[in-house]
Amino acid sequence: MSTTLLPLEAALPAEQTTEQDSLVRVRDLKVQYTPGSGLVLDGVDLDLFRGETVALLGSSGSGKSTLMKSLTGFAPITSGTVQACEFNVADLRRGQLRRLRSQVGQVFQQFNLIGRISVLTNVLTGALHDAGPVNLAGSFRSSDRRRALELLDRVGIAHKAADEARSLSGGQQQRVAIARALMQNPRLILADEPVASLDPRMSRVVLELLQSIAREENIPVLVSLHVLPLALGHSDRIVGLRHGQIIVSGRTNDLDAEQLAPVYDIDDQGEE
Numbered sequence: 001m002s003t004t005l006l007p008l009e010a011a012l013p014a015e016q017t018t019e020q021d022s023l024v025r026v027r028d029l030k031v032q033y034t035p036g037s038g039l040v041l042d043g044v045d046l047d048l049f050r051g052e053t054v055a056l057l058g059s060s061g062s063g064k065s066t067l068m069k070s071l072t073g074f075a076p077i078t079s080g081t082v083q084a085c086e087f088n089v090a091d092l093r094r095g096q097l098r099r100l101r102s103q104v105g106q107v108f109q110q111f112n113l114i115g116r117i118s119v120l121t122n123v124l125t126g127a128l129h130d131a132g133p134v135n136l137a138g139s140f141r142s143s144d145r146r147r148a149l150e151l152l153d154r155v156g157i158a159h160k161a162a163d164e165a166r167s168l169s170g171g172q173q174q175r176v177a178i179a180r181a182l183m184q185n186p187r188l189i190l191a192d193e194p195v196a197s198l199d200p201r202m203s204r205v206v207l208e209l210l211q212s213i214a215r216e217e218n219i220p221v222l223v224s225l226h227v228l229p230l231a232l233g234h235s236d237r238i239v240g241l242r243h244g245q246i247i248v249s250g251r252t253n254d255l256d257a258e259q260l261a262p263v264y265d266i267d268d269q270g271e272e
């Protein structure tokens with residue numbers, strides 16, 4: 001099996017190589033969910049820099065979600081270090097974990113909206129991330145409402161603000177979820193297979209939106225994807241996982257489908 005690992009300096013524009021720009025720094029991360037079971041992540045190194053979109057590729061079970069979860073303390077850090085938004089994730093107590101998570105916008109395959117409330121209120125819940133239990137029928141500050149409307153405008157669906165979230169198409173719901181994540185003023189966005197339920201056209205719309213947000217907000221976006229052409233078309237860097245190890249890593253412009261093929265090769269269990 002061939003591997004393609006470009007040195008990090010070669011994989012980044014010169015202005016992005018300083019440590020202070022790194023919002024996420026993972027070193028030799030090993031994750032094992034239960035004692036005696038195999039390693040789900042086995043010696044992973046990862047840096048995420050401001051303004052860049054990094055596509056995380058890998059077959060089902062390769063460890064993509066686990067790597068994302070480890071950045072916010074939702075996966076056990078068996079050994080190695082994970083730093084995110086200046087937090088040392090393995091050492092965090094509950095209150096600090098909540099603070100970290102309030103700084104990380106998350107986007108999921110299934111959108112995770114509250115279907116029976118309005119699109120606008122769904123976006124407003126992003127402002128409550130650190131607020132503890134809340135009554136959604138309660139009033140929001142008018143400045144928050146203005147901001148939520150601006151964000152809906154930014155993702156192209158301000159005209160749906162008053163509609164129930166469940167009445168929207170999948171692509172529209174994912175854009176609401178992105179607006180909700182932006183409502184947190186995130187320092188980092190993690191998008192776990194955000195287009196897996198969308199058609200090809202809407203997948204491109206959503207990925208273009210995420211990439212433009214990364215640039216305009218100057219924050220890193222880590223997005224896991226299954227479709228190679230989408231990763232090649234909508235990322236600045238690509239990281240390919242296989243059986244919990246990074247086997248390909250480099251600038252998207254320097255990679256092609258052939259170099260990325262080992263990420264999806266048929267494995268010995270014949271899973272892919």
Ligand SMILES: Nc1ncnc2c1ncn2[C@@H]1O[C@H](COP(=O)(O)OP(=O)(O)OP(=O)(O)O)[C@@H](O)[C@H]1O
Pocket residue numbers: 033034040058059060061062063064065066067
């Ligand atoms: N909470 C858990 N407890 C035990 N094992 C887990 C847990 N979560 C994930 N795993 C295992 O870890 C491995 C990697 O799973 P993970 O969800 O990270 O992969 P993935 O690359 O995101 O897959 P997919 O593309 O299917 O979402 C799998 O073998 C999975 O069964």
